[in-house]
Amino acid sequence: MRQKFLSLTVVIFLCATGFTQDDPLQSALLGFKGGLNFATVSTENLDSPDFRTDFYVGLAAEAMLTEKFGLQIETLYSRQGFEIRHQFREKRTVKINYIQVPILVKAYLLEGLNIQGGIQLGFKLNGEIDDSLLVNDMDLESDAIKSFDFQLASGIEYKFKNGFFMQVRYSYGLSEIINDSEIHNSVLSAGIGFMFY
Template sequence: MKFKKGILMVAMAFLATTAVNAQEFAQFGIKGGVNFSTFTGDGIRGFEDPDMRTGFHLGLLAEIPLADKFSIQPEVLYSAQGFDLVDDAQDNLFDIDDNVEYQVDYITVPVLAKIYLVEGLSVQAGPSFNFKVNEEIDSAPLQDGGDTDVSDVSAVKDFEFGGVAGLEYKFNNGFFIQGRYNYGFTDLIEDYDVHNSVFQAGVGYMF
């Protein structure tokens, strides 16, 4: 628990330091939206293309202009990821139905290059530093209860280095909409080709 709190404090300190150093010309904002996540890679055994988990992301961001059409955008987000456990798994690996989720949640810290193609429309890409803060199997994802914490017995790493790419449109009033793809470059499990794969759709507001 202390480790997880430390992750959040470091991430918030990173964004706060950015704010102090760039307060004269940076914009700050909030954002949130939906995740469609799964695991991918040749190291997934017992499943064929696991179904996507529908989760969410929520957090803070800053946009720091460096040129007329170029900015750096650091963010700190809570991102609910994982995948749906399905009942047609090979060899009936978990003996469960399709209303069960394998949940792996992260504090993600993407640092993105942002290039405006035309007024309001930009492309974004860059690295993401992701810290696992929760891992459980949820047998009742739409209700309270049903959660089984598996973080103490899991082989999923606590840190992931990933990449982010996407599009955003920002309106003149500060509201924006965006779509992204997030991919984990590092193996989730040591020596196994298993990676996070997450599509995101979100909205936000720049102050």
């Protein structure tokens, strides 16, 4: 999995380098970011899953296609999952760590302020379920967590002239994180970062 992470990182750097050399793109920036995930799941098969709060960190490359529209590709290490009160009110925690690759279109509404939307590819690094969970009469174990998650993502960001930025983003998993479970990732994240000019 480290090789996948390194490969994705190299792709981002190559894209950023290529973007700066081709004329149709107005400019290209490379930076880093990090923040908090407020992760849970969307499902009718678990009773009121709670948020699991953890962090994400990674790299981002932004290329402006026009004066107002750009493309952003990221590679993030993202700690997700959820918590739930299970039988006899015992709390169970599901931890899933991903390499997330958001591919987003950005539209600048005002100077520095932009909205963004696109897809996000999630590659599971590892998963852990405290004891076991029952979903649809199935006893779920850690190895039942799928290795890939396809999501939609959208957010809002403000970037200052010095390269510092703040953003809030929401992503929703279109694929189930466990087969035949109807459980989908649902993650709100908030963070900061810096783009090098």
